[in-house]
Amino acid sequence: MKLKLAMLAATGAAALNIAAFAQEETGYYGALGAGYTFENEETTVSTDGAVRAGLTPFEFETDAEIEDAVNIYGAIGKYFPYAFRGELELSTRTQDVALVPGQAGVFAGFPNSGDDLGDITVTTLMANLYKDFPIDAAGRLRPFVGVGVGAAYVEANIENTIGSLPAVPSEPNSVSVDDEDYVPAVQGLAGLTLAFTEQLNVDLRYRYLWLSEGEFDGFVNDGGAALAYEYDAHEITAGLRWDFAPVAAAPAAPAPVQYKTCFDGSRIPVTQTCPPRPVDTAPEVTELEPLVVYFDYDKSNLTDAANTLIAARAEEAIDADVASVTVQGNTDTAGSASYNQALSARRAKVVSDALVANGVDQSAITVEALGESNPAKPTGDGVREPLNRRTEVTFGF
Numbered sequence: 001m002k003l004k005l006a007m008l009a010a011t012g013a014a015a016l017n018i019a020a021f022a023q024e025e026t027g028y029y030g031a032l033g034a035g036y037t038f039e040n041e042e043t044t045v046s047t048d049g050a051v052r053a054g055l056t057p058f059e060f061e062t063d064a065e066i067e068d069a070v071n072i073y074g075a076i077g078k079y080f081p082y083a084f085r086g087e088l089e090l091s092t093r094t095q096d097v098a099l100v101p102g103q104a105g106v107f108a109g110f111p112n113s114g115d116d117l118g119d120i121t122v123t124t125l126m127a128n129l130y131k132d133f134p135i136d137a138a139g140r141l142r143p144f145v146g147v148g149v150g151a152a153y154v155e156a157n158i159e160n161t162i163g164s165l166p167a168v169p170s171e172p173n174s175v176s177v178d179d180e181d182y183v184p185a186v187q188g189l190a191g192l193t194l195a196f197t198e199q200l201n202v203d204l205r206y207r208y209l210w211l212s213e214g215e216f217d218g219f220v221n222d223g224g225a226a227l228a229y230e231y232d233a234h235e236i237t238a239g240l241r242w243d244f245a246p247v248a249a250a251p252a253a254p255a256p257v258q259y260k261t262c263f264d265g266s267r268i269p270v271t272q273t274c275p276p277r278p279v280d281t282a283p284e285v286t287e288l289e290p291l292v293v294y295f296d297y298d299k300s301n302l303t304d305a306a307n308t309l310i311a312a313r314a315e316e317a318i319d320a321d322v323a324s325v326t327v328q329g330n331t332d333t334a335g336s337a338s339y340n341q342a343l344s345a346r347r348a349k350v351v352s353d354a355l356v357a358n359g360v361d362q363s364a365i366t367v368e369a370l371g372e373s374n375p376a377k378p379t380g381d382g383v384r385e386p387l388n389r390r391t392e393v394t395f396g397f
Protein backbone atom coordinates (compact mmCIF):
# COMPACT_ATOMS: atom_id res chain seq x y z
CA MET A 1 0.00 0.00 0.00
CA LYS A 2 1.31 3.45 -0.91
CA LEU A 3 0.32 6.79 0.49
CA LYS A 4 2.00 9.94 -0.84
CA LEU A 5 1.63 13.15 1.12
CA ALA A 6 2.46 16.59 -0.24
CA MET A 7 2.52 19.59 2.14
CA LEU A 8 2.15 23.24 1.26
CA ALA A 9 1.77 26.23 3.64
CA ALA A 10 1.82 29.95 2.82
CA THR A 11 2.94 32.89 5.04
CA GLY A 12 0.46 33.37 7.88
CA ALA A 13 -0.91 29.76 7.63
CA ALA A 14 0.37 26.25 7.06
CA ALA A 15 -0.94 24.05 4.23
CA LEU A 16 -0.44 20.34 3.64
CA ASN A 17 -1.11 18.46 0.34
CA ILE A 18 -0.98 14.67 0.13
CA ALA A 19 -0.46 13.22 -3.41
CA ALA A 20 -0.23 9.53 -4.15
CA PHE A 21 1.94 7.82 -6.67
CA ALA A 22 1.55 5.54 -8.18
CA GLN A 23 -16.92 -20.82 -15.45
CA GLU A 24 -20.98 -23.33 -17.93
CA GLU A 25 -22.85 -22.13 -13.95
CA THR A 26 -26.13 -20.20 -13.79
CA GLY A 27 -28.08 -18.21 -11.23
CA TYR A 28 -26.91 -16.05 -8.35
CA TYR A 29 -24.34 -16.42 -5.59
CA GLY A 30 -23.12 -14.83 -2.37
CA ALA A 31 -19.55 -14.58 -1.04
CA LEU A 32 -17.78 -13.74 2.25
CA GLY A 33 -14.08 -13.70 2.98
CA ALA A 34 -11.11 -12.10 4.67
CA GLY A 35 -7.45 -11.61 3.93
CA TYR A 36 -4.16 -9.85 4.48
CA THR A 37 -3.22 -6.34 3.34
CA PHE A 38 0.56 -5.99 3.03
CA GLU A 39 2.51 -3.23 4.75
CA ASN A 40 4.20 -0.57 2.67
CA GLU A 41 7.33 1.31 3.72
CA GLU A 42 7.70 3.47 0.62
CA THR A 43 4.85 5.92 1.07
CA THR A 44 6.29 9.27 0.03
CA VAL A 45 5.54 12.47 1.97
CA SER A 46 6.73 15.77 0.51
CA THR A 47 6.16 19.54 0.54
CA ASP A 48 7.45 22.54 -1.36
CA GLY A 49 6.48 25.40 0.96
CA ALA A 50 6.66 26.73 4.55
CA VAL A 51 4.77 24.88 7.26
CA ARG A 52 4.41 27.79 9.70
CA ALA A 53 3.91 31.49 9.35
CA GLY A 54 7.05 33.54 9.58
CA LEU A 55 9.40 30.74 8.62
CA THR A 56 11.54 30.56 5.54
CA PRO A 57 9.91 28.20 3.04
CA PHE A 58 11.57 24.80 2.80
CA GLU A 59 11.18 21.58 0.85
CA PHE A 60 11.41 17.99 2.02
CA GLU A 61 10.65 14.43 0.90
CA THR A 62 10.51 11.34 3.04
CA ASP A 63 8.98 7.83 3.22
CA ALA A 64 6.14 6.94 5.56
CA GLU A 65 5.58 3.49 6.98
CA ILE A 66 2.06 2.03 6.66
CA GLU A 67 1.55 -1.26 8.49
CA ASP A 68 -0.13 -4.47 7.36
CA ALA A 69 -3.74 -5.20 8.28
CA VAL A 70 -6.67 -7.57 7.94
CA ASN A 71 -9.27 -6.94 5.23
CA ILE A 72 -12.79 -8.39 4.90
CA TYR A 73 -15.22 -8.50 1.98
CA GLY A 74 -18.72 -9.59 1.00
CA ALA A 75 -20.31 -9.87 -2.44
CA ILE A 76 -23.51 -10.71 -4.30
CA GLY A 77 -23.08 -11.92 -7.88
CA LYS A 78 -24.59 -13.60 -10.93
CA TYR A 79 -23.26 -16.17 -13.40
CA PHE A 80 -23.31 -15.40 -17.12
CA PRO A 81 -22.70 -17.52 -20.25
CA TYR A 82 -19.18 -18.40 -21.39
CA ALA A 83 -17.83 -18.72 -17.80
CA PHE A 84 -18.27 -15.02 -16.96
CA ARG A 85 -19.66 -13.77 -13.66
CA GLY A 86 -20.34 -10.34 -12.27
CA GLU A 87 -20.72 -9.14 -8.69
CA LEU A 88 -21.17 -6.16 -6.41
CA GLU A 89 -18.48 -6.29 -3.68
CA LEU A 90 -18.07 -4.37 -0.43
CA SER A 91 -14.64 -4.55 1.27
CA THR A 92 -12.79 -2.68 4.00
CA ARG A 93 -9.38 -2.51 5.69
CA THR A 94 -7.86 -0.28 8.43
CA GLN A 95 -4.07 0.25 8.45
CA ASP A 96 -1.94 1.92 11.07
CA VAL A 97 0.33 4.81 10.07
CA ALA A 98 3.42 3.77 12.01
CA LEU A 99 5.87 6.55 11.19
CA VAL A 100 6.50 9.57 8.97
CA PRO A 101 10.26 10.05 9.41
CA GLY A 102 12.13 13.20 8.45
CA GLN A 103 14.81 14.06 5.91
CA ALA A 104 18.27 14.46 7.39
CA GLY A 105 19.17 18.11 7.94
CA VAL A 106 15.96 19.37 6.30
CA PHE A 107 12.82 18.06 7.98
CA ALA A 108 12.41 16.31 11.31
CA GLY A 109 9.18 14.55 10.21
CA PHE A 110 6.10 13.73 12.30
CA PRO A 111 7.26 11.69 15.29
CA ASN A 112 4.63 9.51 16.90
CA SER A 113 3.74 10.08 20.49
CA GLY A 114 2.62 6.51 21.07
CA ASP A 115 2.70 3.22 19.20
CA ASP A 116 1.73 4.91 15.94
CA LEU A 117 0.47 8.16 14.42
CA GLY A 118 -3.05 6.90 13.79
CA ASP A 119 -4.76 4.93 11.05
CA ILE A 120 -6.36 5.07 7.61
CA THR A 121 -9.56 3.13 6.77
CA VAL A 122 -10.42 2.40 3.15
CA THR A 123 -13.86 0.97 2.35
CA THR A 124 -14.70 0.20 -1.29
CA LEU A 125 -17.89 -0.63 -3.19
CA MET A 126 -16.87 -2.27 -6.48
CA ALA A 127 -18.56 -3.79 -9.52
CA ASN A 128 -16.39 -6.76 -10.52
CA LEU A 129 -16.36 -8.85 -13.70
CA TYR A 130 -14.61 -12.25 -13.68
CA LYS A 131 -13.67 -14.81 -16.30
CA ASP A 132 -13.31 -18.40 -15.06
CA PHE A 133 -11.07 -21.00 -16.74
CA PRO A 134 -12.06 -24.60 -15.81
CA ILE A 135 -8.97 -26.81 -16.15
CA ASP A 136 -10.38 -30.21 -15.21
CA ALA A 137 -13.27 -32.21 -16.63
CA ALA A 138 -15.31 -31.93 -13.41
CA GLY A 139 -14.79 -28.16 -13.18
CA ARG A 140 -13.62 -28.42 -9.56
CA LEU A 141 -10.45 -26.37 -10.13
CA ARG A 142 -10.94 -23.03 -11.89
CA PRO A 143 -8.37 -20.21 -12.19
CA PHE A 144 -9.90 -16.81 -12.80
CA VAL A 145 -9.02 -13.20 -13.55
CA GLY A 146 -11.12 -10.14 -12.92
CA VAL A 147 -11.35 -6.37 -12.95
CA GLY A 148 -13.44 -4.00 -10.87
CA VAL A 149 -14.46 -0.35 -10.85
CA GLY A 150 -16.26 1.60 -8.16
CA ALA A 151 -15.85 4.09 -5.36
CA ALA A 152 -13.91 4.28 -2.10
CA TYR A 153 -14.72 5.88 1.23
CA VAL A 154 -11.44 6.91 2.89
CA GLU A 155 -11.23 7.98 6.55
CA ALA A 156 -8.00 9.28 8.15
CA ASN A 157 -7.38 9.65 11.91
CA ILE A 158 -3.78 10.84 12.38
CA GLU A 159 -2.45 12.89 15.32
CA ASN A 160 0.70 13.33 17.37
CA THR A 161 1.52 15.57 20.39
CA ILE A 162 5.00 17.02 20.59
CA GLY A 163 4.57 19.92 23.00
CA SER A 164 5.85 23.26 21.71
CA LEU A 165 5.87 23.96 18.02
CA PRO A 166 9.20 23.77 16.17
CA ALA A 167 11.21 26.92 15.53
CA VAL A 168 12.70 25.47 12.36
CA PRO A 169 11.59 22.60 10.11
CA SER A 170 14.46 20.43 11.30
CA GLU A 171 12.77 20.22 14.67
CA PRO A 172 9.88 17.75 15.27
CA ASN A 173 6.58 18.75 13.60
CA SER A 174 2.99 18.16 14.69
CA VAL A 175 0.12 16.80 12.59
CA SER A 176 -3.62 16.36 13.16
CA VAL A 177 -6.05 14.89 10.60
CA ASP A 178 -9.60 13.75 11.27
CA ASP A 179 -11.40 13.77 7.90
CA GLU A 180 -13.08 11.58 5.28
CA ASP A 181 -13.20 11.55 1.49
CA TYR A 182 -14.80 9.76 -1.48
CA VAL A 183 -12.78 8.90 -4.58
CA PRO A 184 -13.07 6.59 -7.63
CA ALA A 185 -11.32 3.24 -7.39
CA VAL A 186 -10.24 0.39 -9.67
CA GLN A 187 -8.86 -3.05 -8.92
CA GLY A 188 -7.39 -6.07 -10.66
CA LEU A 189 -8.00 -9.59 -9.36
CA ALA A 190 -6.65 -13.08 -10.03
CA GLY A 191 -7.02 -16.34 -8.19
CA LEU A 192 -8.14 -19.92 -8.00
CA THR A 193 -11.51 -21.50 -7.18
CA LEU A 194 -11.82 -24.88 -5.47
CA ALA A 195 -15.30 -26.42 -5.76
CA PHE A 196 -16.21 -28.39 -2.62
CA THR A 197 -19.76 -29.21 -3.69
CA GLU A 198 -22.07 -28.21 -6.54
CA GLN A 199 -23.05 -25.08 -4.58
CA LEU A 200 -20.06 -24.31 -2.33
CA ASN A 201 -16.72 -22.93 -3.55
CA VAL A 202 -13.53 -21.63 -1.92
CA ASP A 203 -11.94 -18.60 -3.61
CA LEU A 204 -8.25 -17.77 -3.13
CA ARG A 205 -7.56 -14.30 -4.51
CA TYR A 206 -4.88 -11.70 -5.12
CA ARG A 207 -6.10 -8.12 -5.32
CA TYR A 208 -4.39 -4.93 -6.41
CA LEU A 209 -6.45 -1.89 -5.34
CA TRP A 210 -5.80 1.66 -6.57
CA LEU A 211 -7.57 4.89 -5.61
CA SER A 212 -7.42 8.12 -7.58
CA GLU A 213 -6.11 11.25 -5.87
CA GLY A 214 -8.12 12.64 -2.96
CA GLU A 215 -7.73 15.27 -0.28
CA PHE A 216 -8.03 15.58 3.53
CA ASP A 217 -8.33 18.77 5.58
CA GLY A 218 -6.10 18.89 8.72
CA PHE A 219 -3.53 20.83 10.72
CA VAL A 220 0.27 20.91 10.59
CA ASN A 221 2.04 22.85 13.36
CA ASP A 222 -1.32 24.42 14.24
CA GLY A 223 -1.74 25.75 10.69
CA GLY A 224 -4.57 24.66 8.44
CA ALA A 225 -3.39 22.21 5.81
CA ALA A 226 -4.78 20.37 2.79
CA LEU A 227 -3.41 16.84 2.46
CA ALA A 228 -3.55 15.35 -1.04
CA TYR A 229 -3.21 11.60 -1.24
CA GLU A 230 -3.30 8.54 -3.45
CA TYR A 231 -3.62 5.02 -2.15
CA ASP A 232 -2.86 1.57 -3.45
CA ALA A 233 -2.68 -1.85 -1.80
CA HIS A 234 -1.65 -5.44 -2.47
CA GLU A 235 -3.87 -8.03 -0.77
CA ILE A 236 -4.49 -11.75 -0.61
CA THR A 237 -7.87 -13.13 0.48
CA ALA A 238 -9.65 -16.42 1.08
CA GLY A 239 -13.40 -16.77 1.13
CA LEU A 240 -16.47 -18.92 0.61
CA ARG A 241 -18.80 -18.53 -2.38
CA TRP A 242 -22.11 -20.34 -2.32
CA ASP A 243 -24.57 -20.63 -5.19
CA PHE A 244 -28.19 -19.85 -4.47
CA ALA A 245 -30.83 -22.35 -5.58
CA PRO A 246 -31.51 -21.71 -9.28
CA VAL A 247 -34.79 -20.06 -10.17
CA ALA A 248 -37.18 -22.64 -11.58
CA ALA A 249 -37.57 -22.19 -15.30
CA ALA A 250 -41.01 -21.64 -16.75
CA PRO A 251 -42.43 -24.87 -18.17
CA ALA A 252 -41.64 -25.26 -21.82
CA ALA A 253 -44.46 -25.10 -24.32
CA PRO A 254 -45.52 -28.59 -25.39
CA ALA A 255 -44.02 -29.71 -28.67
CA PRO A 256 -46.46 -29.82 -31.59
CA VAL A 257 -47.97 -33.26 -32.11
CA GLN A 258 -46.87 -35.01 -35.29
CA TYR A 259 -49.19 -37.45 -37.04
CA LYS A 260 -48.82 -40.39 -39.40
CA THR A 261 -51.25 -42.03 -41.81
CA CYS A 262 -52.12 -45.70 -41.33
CA PHE A 263 -53.04 -48.23 -44.03
CA ASP A 264 -56.76 -47.63 -43.48
CA GLY A 265 -56.41 -43.85 -44.01
CA SER A 266 -56.69 -42.92 -40.33
CA ARG A 267 -54.20 -40.40 -38.83
CA ILE A 268 -52.72 -40.95 -35.38
CA PRO A 269 -49.78 -39.44 -33.37
CA VAL A 270 -46.40 -40.81 -34.46
CA THR A 271 -45.85 -42.17 -30.95
CA GLN A 272 -48.85 -44.48 -31.28
CA THR A 273 -49.11 -47.76 -33.20
CA CYS A 274 -51.37 -48.17 -36.20
CA PRO A 275 -54.12 -50.80 -35.88
CA PRO A 276 -53.13 -54.19 -37.32
CA ARG A 277 -54.05 -54.94 -40.88
CA PRO A 278 -57.13 -57.14 -41.04
CA VAL A 279 -56.53 -60.77 -41.95
CA ASP A 280 -58.15 -61.74 -45.25
CA THR A 281 -60.68 -64.37 -44.23
CA ALA A 282 -62.48 -64.51 -47.58
CA PRO A 283 -62.86 -68.11 -48.84
CA GLU A 284 -60.49 -69.19 -51.55
CA VAL A 285 -61.99 -68.79 -55.03
CA THR A 286 -62.13 -72.16 -56.81
CA GLU A 287 -64.53 -71.28 -59.62
CA LEU A 288 -65.24 -68.31 -61.87
CA GLU A 289 -68.36 -67.95 -63.97
CA PRO A 290 -67.68 -68.20 -67.73
CA LEU A 291 -67.32 -64.94 -69.65
CA VAL A 292 -69.52 -64.51 -72.75
CA VAL A 293 -68.81 -61.71 -75.24
CA TYR A 294 -71.45 -61.11 -78.00
CA PHE A 295 -70.83 -59.68 -81.48
CA ASP A 296 -72.90 -57.96 -84.14
CA TYR A 297 -73.78 -59.80 -87.34
CA ASP A 298 -70.70 -60.69 -89.36
CA LYS A 299 -68.47 -58.67 -86.93
CA SER A 300 -65.40 -59.55 -84.82
CA ASN A 301 -64.63 -56.20 -83.19
CA LEU A 302 -65.20 -55.46 -79.46
CA THR A 303 -67.60 -52.80 -78.25
CA ASP A 304 -66.73 -50.48 -75.33
CA ALA A 305 -69.02 -52.47 -73.09
CA ALA A 306 -67.25 -55.68 -74.11
CA ASN A 307 -63.82 -54.17 -73.33
CA THR A 308 -65.01 -53.08 -69.88
CA LEU A 309 -66.41 -56.53 -69.15
CA ILE A 310 -63.20 -58.30 -70.27
CA ALA A 311 -61.03 -55.98 -68.11
CA ALA A 312 -63.12 -56.72 -65.00
CA ARG A 313 -63.06 -60.50 -65.55
CA ALA A 314 -59.30 -60.41 -66.24
CA GLU A 315 -58.72 -58.73 -62.84
CA GLU A 316 -60.88 -61.41 -61.15
CA ALA A 317 -58.91 -64.17 -62.86
CA ILE A 318 -55.59 -62.70 -61.77
CA ASP A 319 -56.76 -62.26 -58.15
CA ALA A 320 -58.05 -65.86 -58.13
CA ASP A 321 -54.75 -67.11 -59.57
CA VAL A 322 -56.43 -69.19 -62.28
CA ALA A 323 -54.34 -71.95 -63.86
CA SER A 324 -55.87 -71.98 -67.36
CA VAL A 325 -58.14 -69.94 -69.63
CA THR A 326 -60.06 -71.38 -72.59
CA VAL A 327 -61.34 -68.98 -75.27
CA GLN A 328 -63.89 -70.39 -77.79
CA GLY A 329 -65.15 -68.40 -80.79
CA ASN A 330 -68.65 -69.16 -82.25
CA THR A 331 -70.97 -67.99 -85.03
CA ASP A 332 -74.60 -68.40 -86.08
CA THR A 333 -75.59 -70.48 -89.16
CA ALA A 334 -75.90 -67.60 -91.60
CA GLY A 335 -73.21 -67.93 -94.25
CA SER A 336 -71.06 -70.87 -95.35
CA ALA A 337 -69.45 -73.17 -92.83
CA SER A 338 -65.93 -72.27 -93.98
CA TYR A 339 -66.62 -68.56 -93.72
CA ASN A 340 -68.09 -69.03 -90.25
CA GLN A 341 -65.03 -71.07 -89.15
CA ALA A 342 -62.71 -68.16 -89.99
CA LEU A 343 -65.07 -65.63 -88.40
CA SER A 344 -65.15 -67.63 -85.14
CA ALA A 345 -61.32 -67.72 -85.09
CA ARG A 346 -61.22 -63.91 -85.42
CA ARG A 347 -63.76 -63.55 -82.59
CA ALA A 348 -61.73 -65.86 -80.31
CA LYS A 349 -58.47 -64.05 -81.06
CA VAL A 350 -59.79 -60.56 -80.35
CA VAL A 351 -61.05 -61.68 -76.90
CA SER A 352 -57.78 -63.51 -76.17
CA ASP A 353 -55.77 -60.40 -77.07
CA ALA A 354 -57.94 -58.28 -74.77
CA LEU A 355 -57.36 -60.68 -71.84
CA VAL A 356 -53.59 -60.53 -72.37
CA ALA A 357 -53.75 -56.73 -72.61
CA ASN A 358 -55.40 -56.71 -69.16
CA GLY A 359 -52.72 -58.83 -67.49
CA VAL A 360 -53.68 -62.46 -68.04
CA ASP A 361 -50.70 -64.70 -68.79
CA GLN A 362 -50.83 -65.58 -72.52
CA SER A 363 -49.25 -68.97 -71.86
CA ALA A 364 -52.28 -69.97 -69.80
CA ILE A 365 -54.74 -69.20 -72.66
CA THR A 366 -56.05 -71.82 -75.11
CA VAL A 367 -57.86 -70.44 -78.17
CA GLU A 368 -60.46 -72.55 -80.07
CA ALA A 369 -62.51 -71.66 -83.18
CA LEU A 370 -65.76 -73.66 -83.23
CA GLY A 371 -67.50 -71.98 -86.18
CA GLU A 372 -71.25 -72.70 -86.26
CA SER A 373 -70.89 -76.15 -84.63
CA ASN A 374 -71.59 -75.05 -81.07
CA PRO A 375 -74.76 -72.96 -81.06
CA ALA A 376 -76.06 -71.61 -77.77
CA LYS A 377 -79.53 -71.72 -79.38
CA PRO A 378 -79.97 -74.42 -82.04
CA THR A 379 -81.41 -73.15 -85.35
CA GLY A 380 -81.72 -74.26 -88.91
CA ASP A 381 -79.16 -73.37 -91.54
CA GLY A 382 -78.95 -69.72 -92.63
CA VAL A 383 -80.50 -68.24 -89.49
CA ARG A 384 -79.11 -65.04 -87.98
CA GLU A 385 -79.23 -65.74 -84.22
CA PRO A 386 -77.62 -63.11 -81.87
CA LEU A 387 -77.11 -65.61 -79.02
CA ASN A 388 -74.90 -67.75 -81.26
CA ARG A 389 -72.64 -64.84 -82.38
CA ARG A 390 -70.36 -65.05 -79.31
CA THR A 391 -66.99 -65.92 -77.70
CA GLU A 392 -67.06 -67.94 -74.49
CA VAL A 393 -64.22 -67.81 -71.92
CA THR A 394 -63.92 -70.44 -69.19
CA PHE A 395 -61.43 -70.48 -66.29
CA GLY A 396 -59.66 -73.47 -64.77
CA PHE A 397 -57.99 -73.90 -61.34
